[in-house]
Amino acid sequence: MHSSLKYPADQTLYTSLIIAHEGLCPNKLNSHLWVDAQSTCERECNVDEDCADFEKCCTNVCGLNSCVAARFSDGTPAQPGGQSAGNTSESNSTTTCDGFICSQQGATCDIWEGQPICKCRDRCEKDPNFTCASDGLTYFNRCYMDAEACIRGVTLTVVACRFYLAGPHTSPLPQDTTAHPTPTSSQEDPMPPTLFSNPHHQSIYVGGTVSFHCDIVGVPRPDVTWEKQNERRERLVMRPDQMYGNVVITNIGQLVVYNAQVWDTGIYTCIARNSAGVLHADYPLSVIRRAEDDFSEDPEMPMGRPFSPADCLAEVDQRVCSGERHVDWYYDSTLGNCQAFNNGGCEDSRNRFETYEECKASCQREGMGICSLPAVQGPCKSWEARWAWNMIMKECQAFVYGGCHGNANNFQTKNECEANCPQRKKRPCKTCRVKGKMVPSLCRSDFAIVGRLTELVEDLDSGLARFSLEEVLRDEKMGLTFFNTKHLEVTIAKIDWSCPCPNITMEENPLLVMGVVQDGMAIIQSDSYVKSITERRLKRLREGCQTTLRKL
Missing domain, CATH: 4.10.410.10 (Pancreatic trypsin inhibitor Kunitz domain)
Structure with missing residues (x-):
């Protein structure tokens, strides 16, 4: 004899409790399906019980969790009441969406209780294709924009991601001139990159999302990249339409940090280049813990040492005093601005500030920057x-x-x-000497390139030179030709910037650069061969190389 089950008076409620949260997350059925309805990643959850009965708590595109309709192995979505759309009734097998039109943007037809209905999309493809919309937001792809329009019951359209200025009108229009005069050649004159708006500091809580828009104008259109300033010399160059961990660079040069953590604190530098010039713009970011984790205002804690203006000139404290490490700010007197650093728990550090604003107010005097x-x-x-x-x-x-x-x-x-503003102080300098003549220097070098100097970064006794490559004459260790490299970053070792050797600071013509490679890094030294190149000299160099190869 089978044992009997006792059902509560409301059998419908009991049934819903049994079958609540059945099914799978959409991306568990198909890795190409992503689940969140919008790129801002709202409707957050931790477990299935935080969601409606027919929903699951699933991973979204921001690396968090959102409530979405569950899916079953036949691909159908779960419905209120706990049933799969494919099993609600026998009439579903004959009911279709053929001829049923959903007028709302982002809505799709689905079968529910034997009837076609319109519902907002609950899944989008995972691949990024950043889309600028008429509401002023940038979406992960077109699907997310349509889904957001459906949720809000509005219409969103794709708009141009940038505002470009063909050129300034330097004088008012005469009365007999049309409202939109025909562009002239003067409007096509090169213009160096210029910011459309001032960069500003932003602060967010841990887990939040923040974006910086490097809104650049210039002729021709500037190329935009991003770098994060850090204590190490090497910096990762972040390019548009790419993801770097929890950082995304959109196709309009917008930097977005998802699920921000304390170590994301720092200064993000936008670098814009075109043939007329180059521009750097710094965007400071502070990621802070919420109030319950912040004990800085605890009255029982002892007060720190009094601040002195001389503290701004102190070296950054790199000691490790405790196991607790966090990100603070210090004033870099060489650069004249505030930088983030990893604090090793040393509370007696002189040049240390908990916030960017405190550092700037204490050390960066008016007019200095x-x-x-x-x-x-x-x-x-x-x-x-x-x-x-x-x-x-x-x-x-x-x-x-x-x-x-x-x-x-x-x-x-x-x-x-x-x-x-400061000018470079010029004084007579000795002529730079190289180790040997052009062809022998080529044979001794690990690399030799012809390129144009696009950027020069000066440090105390070293620097970085970035070149746009025109020709690779020799490359033993970097694979420049194999990877079709268009730009090369060269480290300048042991240089006196008051009288730099090699002297590449004032060169505008193509340069012939020869150097060595150490640990995959191109390096030139004070006696490296670096000179402006002419077509005649380049031809002589090629002939000399061929003669040398024949002798070998």
Whole structure:
């Protein structure tokens, strides 16, 4: 005899309790299906019980969890009441979505209780294809934009991701001129990269999402990359349409940090380049713990040592004093700004601040950082020519100012700019000497390239030179030709910047650069062969190489 089960009076409730949260997450059935309805990753959950009965708590695109409709092995979604759409009734086998139209953007037809209905998409493909929408947001791909439109019951359209300025109108239009005059050749003159708006510091809690938009204008269109400043010399160059852990660079040069952690604190530098120049813009980020984890205001804790202005000049404290490590800020007197560093738990450090704002207010005096600010055009359209100091090129450069929301690195004349910002002090220097003549130097070198200098980064006694490659003459260890490399970063070792050797600081023509490779890194030294190259000299070098090879 079978034992009998006692059902509660409300049998429907009992049934729903038994079958609640059945099924699987969509991406468990198909790895190409992702589950969240929007790129902002809302409707967060920890376990299935946080969701409705017919939903599961599944991983979303941000690395967190969201409530979504469960799926069954036949691919059908779960429905309220706990049944799979494929098993609600026998009439489902004959009911189809043929001819049933869903007018809402992002809605798709589904069968529920034998009837076709429109419902918002609950899954999107995993591959990124960042899409700019009319609501001002950038979505992970077109599917996420459509799903967001469906949830909000609105229509969203794809819009251009950038605002490009063909060129400034330097004078008002005459009365007999059309509203949109025909572009002239002067509007196509090269313009160095300029920021559309000022960079600013942002603070978020752990686990949050934050974005920095490097909104650049320039002619021709500047190429945008990102780097995060750190204590190590090497920096990862982050390029558009790529993901780097929990950091995404969109196709419009926007940097997005998902599920931010304390170690994401730091300064993210946007680098924009075109044929007319290069621009650096720093975007500070602070990732802080929530109030319950913050004991900085505990009245029982002893007060720290009093602050002295001399603390700003102290070296950063690299000691390890305890097992607890966290990210703090220090003032870099060489660079003239605040930088993040890993604090090893040493509470008696002099040059240490818990927040970027505290560091900036304590050490960065008014006027000290003016010349390091990027040129900012601003959103207004009262165009006028202005001058700004370029920290990379070490000179004053002209740019187009819109008339509002600029910054202090904005001067009406070149003379005013040069009077307020540092110039390179020139003094007679000895001629740089190389080890040997051109062809023998080539034979001794690990690499030899012909390229144009695009950027020069100076440090105390070293530096970095970035080249746009035009020709690879010799490459023994890096595979430049095999990988079709277009740009090369070369480390300059042991250099005196007051009289630099090799002297590549003032060169605008293509350079012939020969050097060595150590641990996969291209290096040039004070006696390396670095000179401007002409077609005649390049031809002689090729002939010399062929003669040398025949002798071998």
